[in-house]
Amino acid sequence: MPNGQPPLPRNWQKFPVGNITRIKREQRRMRGALAKVRAWLREEFDKIPRRQVTANAAGITVNAYEYLIDLPDLQRIIEELSRRLGDLPADRLADAVEAAYRQGTGDMNVALAAITDDYTRELTQILQSDPWQRRIALVRARVFEEMRGFEGDTARDLGRVLSQAVQDGLNPMDVKRTISQRFGVSMSRAERISRTEITQSYRRARLDEDRDARERLGIKTGLLWLSGFLPDTRPSHAALHGEVVTEDFVREFYAEGANAINCVCSQVPVLLDDDGSVATPGIVDRVRQAKPQTGESPLVNTNACQCGH
Numbered sequence: 001m002p003n004g005q006p007p008l009p010r011n012w013q014k015f016p017v018g019n020i021t022r023i024k025r026e027q028r029r030m031r032g033a034l035a036k037v038r039a040w041l042r043e044e045f046d047k048i049p050r051r052q053v054t055a056n057a058a059g060i061t062v063n064a065y066e067y068l069i070d071l072p073d074l075q076r077i078i079e080e081l082s083r084r085l086g087d088l089p090a091d092r093l094a095d096a097v098e099a100a101y102r103q104g105t106g107d108m109n110v111a112l113a114a115i116t117d118d119y120t121r122e123l124t125q126i127l128q129s130d131p132w133q134r135r136i137a138l139v140r141a142r143v144f145e146e147m148r149g150f151e152g153d154t155a156r157d158l159g160r161v162l163s164q165a166v167q168d169g170l171n172p173m174d175v176k177r178t179i180s181q182r183f184g185v186s187m188s189r190a191e192r193i194s195r196t197e198i199t200q201s202y203r204r205a206r207l208d209e210d211r212d213a214r215e216r217l218g219i220k221t222g223l224l225w226l227s228g229f230l231p232d233t234r235p236s237h238a239a240l241h242g243e244v245v246t247e248d249f250v251r252e253f254y255a256e257g258a259n260a261i262n263c264v265c266s267q268v269p270v271l272l273d274d275d276g277s278v279a280t281p282g283i284v285d286r287v288r289q290a291k292p293q294t295g296e297s298p299l300v301n302t303n304a305c306q307c308g309h
């Protein structure tokens with residue numbers, strides 16, 4: 001029997017969007033895959049025969065390096081690099097993002113059933129329905145597109161580093177340092193993609209089911225905003241904590257700028273009366289009371305989330 005109160009996420013005062021284990025697993029996987037490519041590239045670079053040359057320019061002695069590799073061989077390394085980056089586990093990330101979408105649908109299904117008797121949708125039927133399957137296909141396609149862009153950028157960037165090193169006869173130690181730095185940047189980006197795609201997919205599933213409940217069953221809900229209070233939580237996100245907003249508002253919010261990136265906010269449905277007021281104001285009060293006062297230390301210890309945000 002519904003009691004009118006939606007269940008709050010387990011970690012709602014810290015990381016409302018949840019999915020922490022899933023995010024960490026995918027981030028670890030991406031990092032590991034990139035580390036393998038990095039090791040391979042450093043090795044390939046080391047294999048290029050080189051000799052140190054000393055030049056005298058205007059009385060100043062300059063140490064430079066001559067790399068004894070011809071262009072086709074260099075090109076071959078860069079192409080292999082591109083191929084290896086193309087083998088990053090995009091399909092695994094797509095699986096994780098799909099699982100997050102499925103969980104979002106399931107959690108919303110439970111929440112809507114908890115707030116009203118009128119919500120009669122069975123989860124198994126939703127998951128087998130054509131609209132749901134189409135959404136999943138779109139969600140997966142988006143991940144592959146993101147990853148293709150990422151792989152292309154990374155391959156181009158590192159290819160440039162390598163070409164420049166050979167052309168300009170750069171110090172091999174410096175080149176290897178640069179390679180590591182660029183991989184570091186790429187790892188952060190891959191982590192950000194993993195995290196953002198998983199959390200967005202989870203949130204999108206909830207919004208989609210909220211919309212279906214309204215359009216198919218005429219259930220009037222508002223969405224109660226839960227913000228995380230991590231040290232880097234954006235004030236514009238924290239300001240929404242405890243507010244009851246519409247589904248359109250949430251979609252527009254995330255379509256704007258970088259709002260979706262590294263966001264840990266989540267939204268839970270609350271039933272609205274005919275006049276549009278919240279039928280169960282108790283839960284809204286409870287959430288609002290958890291809002292930390294300005295100047296207080298954050299609720300969460302930063303070690304709880306090492307997602308690189």
Ligand SMILES: [Zn+2]
Nearest residue numbers: 237263264265
């Ligand atoms: Zn947020």
